[in-house]
Amino acid sequence: MMEPLSENLDIVLAASCFLVVCWLLFKRLSFSPLANLRGPPSSSLIFGNVMELQHQEDAGELEYKWISQYGEACKISGAFGQELLMLADPKALHHIVQASGYRYPKPSDTNQSIRLIMGRGIFWASGDDHKRHKKVMNPAFDINRLRSFLPLFQSSAQMLARKWKGEIDRNGGLIDVTTWISRLMLDNIGEAAFEHKFNAVDAGGVGELSEAFNNLFAESLLFPDKGTVFFISLWRFIPPSILRYVEYLPARQVRRFRQFLKVSKQAAKNLINYRASNRDCEDENKDILSLLVRSNSSVDPKRRLDEDELLSQMATIMLAGHDSTAMSLSWLLYDLARNPEDQKRVREEVLAMKAQSPTPDCLGVNDFEAMTFTNAVIKETLRLHPIAFMLPRIANQDDIIPLASPITTKSGERISEIPIREGQSIYMAVYTYNRLKHVWGDDADRWNPGRFLSDTKDKDKEYTMGMFANLLTFSGGVRGCLGWRFAILELQATLVGLIQHFEFSPPPGIDIQGAPAGSMIPVIRGRAKEGTQLPLRISVLTPDDGGES
Numbered sequence: 001m002m003e004p005l006s007e008n009l010d011i012v013l014a015a016s017c018f019l020v021v022c023w024l025l026f027k028r029l030s031f032s033p034l035a036n037l038r039g040p041p042s043s044s045l046i047f048g049n050v051m052e053l054q055h056q057e058d059a060g061e062l063e064y065k066w067i068s069q070y071g072e073a074c075k076i077s078g079a080f081g082q083e084l085l086m087l088a089d090p091k092a093l094h095h096i097v098q099a100s101g102y103r104y105p106k107p108s109d110t111n112q113s114i115r116l117i118m119g120r121g122i123f124w125a126s127g128d129d130h131k132r133h134k135k136v137m138n139p140a141f142d143i144n145r146l147r148s149f150l151p152l153f154q155s156s157a158q159m160l161a162r163k164w165k166g167e168i169d170r171n172g173g174l175i176d177v178t179t180w181i182s183r184l185m186l187d188n189i190g191e192a193a194f195e196h197k198f199n200a201v202d203a204g205g206v207g208e209l210s211e212a213f214n215n216l217f218a219e220s221l222l223f224p225d226k227g228t229v230f231f232i233s234l235w236r237f238i239p240p241s242i243l244r245y246v247e248y249l250p251a252r253q254v255r256r257f258r259q260f261l262k263v264s265k266q267a268a269k270n271l272i273n274y275r276a277s278n279r280d281c282e283d284e285n286k287d288i289l290s291l292l293v294r295s296n297s298s299v300d301p302k303r304r305l306d307e308d309e310l311l312s313q314m315a316t317i318m319l320a321g322h323d324s325t326a327m328s329l330s331w332l333l334y335d336l337a338r339n340p341e342d343q344k345r346v347r348e349e350v351l352a353m354k355a356q357s358p359t360p361d362c363l364g365v366n367d368f369e370a371m372t373f374t375n376a377v378i379k380e381t382l383r384l385h386p387i388a389f390m391l392p393r394i395a396n397q398d399d400i401i402p403l404a405s406p407i408t409t410k411s412g413e414r415i416s417e418i419p420i421r422e423g424q425s426i427y428m429a430v431y432t433y434n435r436l437k438h439v440w441g442d443d444a445d446r447w448n449p450g451r452f453l454s455d456t457k458d459k460d461k462e463y464t465m466g467m468f469a470n471l472l473t474f475s476g477g478v479r480g481c482l483g484w485r486f487a488i489l490e491l492q493a494t495l496v497g498l499i500q501h502f503e504f505s506p507p508p509g510i511d512i513q514g515a516p517a518g519s520m521i522p523v524i525r526g527r528a529k530e531g532t533q534l535p536l537r538i539s540v541l542t543p544d545d546g547g548e549s
Ligand code: HEM
Pocket: 106, 122, 123, 124, 134, 316, 317, 320, 321, 322, 324, 325, 328, 386, 387, 388, 391, 472, 473, 474, 475, 478, 479, 480, 481, 482, 483, 484, 486, 487
């Protein structure tokens, strides 16, 4: 039977597009300045190394292996013959993140994914638009403003401690810390961002917004199938003005993201409307949303955020400020569970600080800063478990990337800079940079918080990297994490609030892996399909055990 004409036409069109794309790629690749770089062989003509990277068991380990083998700057293959420059070299990363301003934006396909999840907020904006967003956002992340959230973080931790004491009696001490910590961080960000009480710890995570967050990344980005990778890999060939329409596709991931964005924007809108009709109280509102609304109305009207940008900002803050800290704190408790001596040392430091404080139940920011070992364990967890284990970028002009450690090319030449062309895709290997031996010491791939104590300095910190402790975990430069101080204060307050009441140990027979779901999420090894979880055995400390009852 004859195929309908329109169907034949579709096939012809698709095939022609494909041939044009192949031809363009061939033209580009035949003159590639990366041609002489070493790197792993491409394992698929269509997918290059992408499937291996997205299906690796422990996020970041494959990059670590390749960089150990081919050097801190090497070449990997993207889909449809794309060449990616993978970098862990400190000087190269410093050049991109710190020294180049807006010359290395996020690639258009990454930006489209961000737009799907968080809308047109600061995470998505680029170039001059990003400057506009940042100007409005900055006052809300002022250090003194953030300090005012400390009592909130402390009371949330106390609430969780009370809740866990009840849970431990009920289920023999085995608790999925990720679920609970996620609820706690949701309560914190809800209150800090909107002055909105989710009561997620108390009510057990019910409610539309709580549910929209639940397992968002595990359900949508973990171990994608070939069809999904194929589809998303085509995005970089589509102009952004057309690409934005993917948000209307009925695919499962897209639906999940759309639902989250819709629910969080609606929550922000309801609050703005409520505040508008209760203007008397406006000056008393110190939450991030109120500050944003005020900051927005005080900038030049031409550079103001429109309503959709403002609402997207809240989706951005809710997601960026909740999931990342929840995962980081879960990893921190896991690391301490596996290192009981260090756990004990943190607890002793906390109890000693409380003993000398006139207000032991509400330690201040300076008290937290003075707890050197507690801060060292936080840094060590952020080093070993960077939630954003890779960061993609694209060069928006020709450039020469300098290297701290020269690399050997395929022809045996030693080079200490790499010329690149406009449009070159970059893969910043955050996980590997955080584990480089010449930066962090010979034991860089192992847990050792002592490396962050001042008397055991490591060698090569020549190239300043990120916002905190020279780690790349919060990225850096103009696109560095806006909420890093918020995150550190929240991690300090929550850790201090929990460690004085509980002892954490790993449950026997359960191994945890950091799965690559856009970010590095903890799952039980071999049971990733069950979603994000990190069960720990938790016991309540009594004064006799050295804890607080
Ligand atoms: C441990 C916790 C956190 C980690 C590891 C983290 C990591 C990062 C990273 C790597 C980026 C850059 C992403 C990129 O360039 O593609 C980023 C950006 C951002 N983060 Fe965080 N973050 C954390 C907590 C927070 C918190 C608590 C907030 C807000 C309350 C926040 C708000 C933001 C915002 C608004 C941006 C976008 C900045 C811009 O594009 O200019 N983050 N974060």
